[in-house]
Amino acid sequence: MSGRLLRFLPTSGSAASAALGLGMLLAIWWAATVLLQLRPVILPDPVAVWRELVGMAQSGTLLVDVATSLWELLWGFLVGSTLGVLSGFALARHPRLRGFLEPLVETFRFVVPFSLVPLVVVWFGVSLVGKIFVVAYACYFVVTINTAAAVQGIDPLVLKAARMLGTGGWRLLLQVVLPAALPRILTGLQLALAYAWVSVIAAEYVGSSAGLGYLITNAQSGLETAKVIAGMIVIGVLGCAFSVAVAALRRVLVPYAAEAGW
Amino acid sequence: MKPGGATVQRLAAFAAVLCGWTLLSWALHSPRLELFPTPWQVAIRMAELARTELGGDIVASIAEAFGGWVIGAVLGILVGALIGRVTLARLLLRPVIDFLRFISPLAWVPLAILWFGIGYWSKASIIVLISFFTVVVNTAHGMSTIDADTAKAGRSLRLGWSQRLEVVLMSAMPDILVGLRYALGAAWGGVVLSELVAGDTGLGALEIYGGQSFDVAQIMVGMVVLAVLGYAANRGFMALQRRLFPWIVANWAP
Incomplete structure (x- = not known):
């Protein structure tokens, strides 16, 4: 019987599975607030959170916060992953450069991106530049490491065959190296997007005046638990949407x- | 490449970082407000802080990171084993975890402050979440992909209950270890961030106080100490893994 039930279960890690989980959580959450008679400041019931969400959406403040966060995400991700792909290729193709760059990457990998947040607040204030700095930093290493591994992991026979057939220079890079390395590079970018989204929220906790991270910390200091949870749900839904979009892009x-679930 | 060459290159890279840092701080030097202190100014500040609060902050951060990591790891292995081996648990728990995984543990910081107040648990609970979600996914994966021949061999040897558990646990161990090591790295991020928001003690709070008084050197002390601790934790974990499970090659890459 277990086999029959399992067939109805959505694939692990998929959006459908997450939606099912949301439904189950809502049921538990609602039951908990009704049965345990929790005070709304500890755990408001789902209806209160929904009302808060609709209220924010109608007044337009939610749109401003979402747009701010997405804008920071876009720039930070673009800067960080472009630099990451470039230095990943450089690391893999030039042994001399690798000897110099690799220790640097290995050292700075351990500098926690969030520990940069107070620094960029002092340097750049609450501006966009500071957020781009943190988000790009958070993306950079995972993209670099995965790109370097992808390019180094190409079967040398494939490269030899391509050269023997007279392919070289840009053609070799675009038609042989890139398609062979792309799956692993995309894996790096996929991880980087998840890191970037987290660090957008993190950078907004300290020193910002709009965005989803600001929304939830601000609501927390006003003891508006319903607003905090509503903000968290928006963050989760957007994160889920990115993940679905990247998976679709990957298939194309x-x-x-x-590809593998868990 | 011979090992001596690698060391030379590593030293050269470090020297380049220090030189670049010094040049930048000279270039950006302003007499009124030191926004980019030189390496030795940071070292002096570190020595000053070491005499006052740095030790206490390090202890607080380590206590939060380690406590949260252990609790999350134990919970993660238990729940992951259930999901990997028991169908009913998989049906009930996997969708819930799939949804909660999309809400990053770091987005729970404001809620953790509302629930636990500013103190040990508002930070450690975030680390518990980080560690739990990483370990549960890896454990479930490892437990559900056990080699069929190993399972058959166990049955034909008529292993007892505890021995079968050991077989399952040990064949999932490479995956569990990958999860544990990743969680250990991510835990430092969680500690800093939750201390930045709920700052009373710890290295994140040290940085926030530095930021409030425009003391960039103090912020940089926090960054350097965190990086060193993260590096040491990573090395310690690898050394321990090699000693305890010398047959597992996963995770050996730095």
């Missing part, structure tokens, strides 16, 4: 690479 770009 590299249909030849296998």
Whole structure:
């Protein structure tokens, strides 16, 4: 019987599974607030959170916060992942550069991105530049390491064959190296997008005047628990949407690479 | 490449970082407000702080990170084993975890402050979440992909209950270790961030106080100490893994 039930279960890690989980959580949450008679400041019931969400959406403040966070995410991710892909290729293709860059990457990898937040607040204030700095830093290393591993991991026979057939220079890079390395590079970018989203929220906790991270810390200091949870749900839903979008993009770009759930 | 060459290159890279840092701080030097202190100014500040609060902050941060990591890891292994081996648990728990995983543990910081107040648990609970979600996914994966031949061998040897558990646990161990090590790294991020928001003690609070008084050197002390501690935790974990499970090659890469 377990086998029959399992067939109805959505694939692990998928958006459908997450939606099912949301439904189950809502049921538990609602039951908990009704049965335990919790005070709204500790745990408001789902209806109160929904009202808060609708209220914020109608007044337009939610849109401003979401737009601010997305804008920071876009710039930070673009800067960090572009630099990451470039230095990943450089690391993999030039042994001399690798000897110099690798220790640097290995050292700075341990400097926690969030520990930069107070620094950028002093340097750049609450401006966009500070957020881009933190988010790009958070993306950079995972993209660099995965890109370098992807390019180094290409079967040398493939490269030899391509050269023997007269391919070289840019053609070799675009038509042989890039398609072979793309699945792993995309894995790096996928992880980087998740890190970037987290660090957008983190950077907004300290020193900002709009954005989803600001929304939830501000609501917390006003003891508005319903607003905090509403903000968390928006963060989760957007994170889920990014993940779905990247998975779809991956299927389009590299249909030849296998994918795995958990 | 011979090992001596690698060391030389590493030293050269460090020297380049220090030189670049010094040059930048000279270039950006302003007499009224030191926004980019030189390496030795940071070292002096570190020595000053070491005599006052740095020790206490390090202890507080380590206590939060380690306590949260252990609790999250134990919970993660237990729940992950249930999900990996018991169908009913998989049906009930996996969708819930799939949803909660999308809400980053770091987004729970304001809620943790509302629930636990500013103190040990408002930070340690975030680390518990980080550690739990990482370990549960890896454990469930490891437990549900056990080699069929190993399972068959266990049955034909008529292993007892505890021995079967050991077989399952040890074949999932490489995955569990990957999760544990990743969680250990992520825990430092969680500690800093929750201390930045709920700052009373710890290295994140040290940085926030530095920021409030425009003391960039103090912020940089916090960053350097956190990086060193993260590096040491990573090395310690690898050394322990090699000693306890010398047959597991996963995780050996730095």
